[in-house]
Amino acid sequence: MYKKLLKRAIDLIIALIALPFWFIILLIIGPIIYFQDKGSIFYNAPRLGENGEVFKMYKFRSMKLNAPDLRNEDGSTFNSEDDPRLIQIGKFIRKTSLDETPQLLNIIKGDMSIIGPRPDLPEHIKMYEGDEERKLEVRPGVTGYNQAYFRNTVPWKERIKNDIYYIDHLSWWLDIKIFFKTAKSVLKREDVFVTDDIKKLNSK
Template sequence: MYAKVFKRLLDIIFSIILMPLFLILFVIVGIAIKLEDGGPIFYYGERLGRHGKPFKMYKFRSMKVNAPDWRLEDGSTYNAEDDPRQTRIGKVLRKTSIDEIPQLLNVLKGEMSFIGPRPDLPEHINCYNTNEMKKLEVLPGISGYNQAYYRNFASWKQRLENDVYYVENISFVLDVRIFFKTIERIALKRDVYLDFKSNSLEVVNSNVQHKKS
């Protein structure tokens, strides 16, 4: 009952309550982004939604316009503190997770939930095994089990295993635990970036670029 009814109801209520925060940040962050390089305020990334249906996920743009899409060997996104693709305001947005706030719009539209597996790129569906496909049974989340407990320090396959664990154990209590753990991670700025000096992952450059719209 919680997963099918009350979870969505809570998403709607809290996204409406938090909408004034989004509007305030839109003005402040929007001006900061425009003053830095004059580029678009938002980044729209196509992601896999529930049942594998693609949707556009909203974020405040933290990368330079037309920045290349860098990936690691396991297919996950390159994420480092000294990433030259980030704008100055983008570094602040990423460290504080403010860049994720526009996803309130995705929640209100029913494309995402506050808590759930983080959405993958559409092409990643071809890499899932039968068990990993379970992550598509629920709405993707702004935060989730991985982000709360591992953030960026789990391989892509480990994240999929954790996503399946969440789907198989979804409950109000688990969502509350993930919510408060996420707040702790953000407040303490833990594990925001990967430390490439201490792990063996290599960066594989992609020709894909961040779109302007």
């Protein structure tokens, strides 16, 4: 009942309530991005959605226009506090997770849920092994079990295992715990960027 119906209803209600507040963020952040690096204030990232369908995930643009696509050894996207591709405000909106707030629109459209596995790049579907494709059984989330408890401290394959754990234990109570754990992590700005220590750990 919760997984099939109530979860979507709760997502939609919360997203519509939050929408006016997001417009205030848009009015503040949008012009700053534009004047710092002339161009679109949004970055529309293609991502894998439920059942493997590709959708455009909305983010505030934190990088310079035409920045090169850098990847980690495991194929995940490169993420560093000292990333030279970031515009001035880019580091701030990443640390505060404000760059993710346009995904409110994805929730309203039905592409995403508030809580769920973080969506992978479309090309990652060819890299799934065993039952890893199971992470596509539900809508991806703005935050999720792995994002809340591990964030960027574990390699990509480990994140998929955590995503499948979430799917197997999905409940309203788990979603509530993930929501508040995420809020705590965002406020404390924990593990936002991949550090050198984490890179070494992930490469072992």
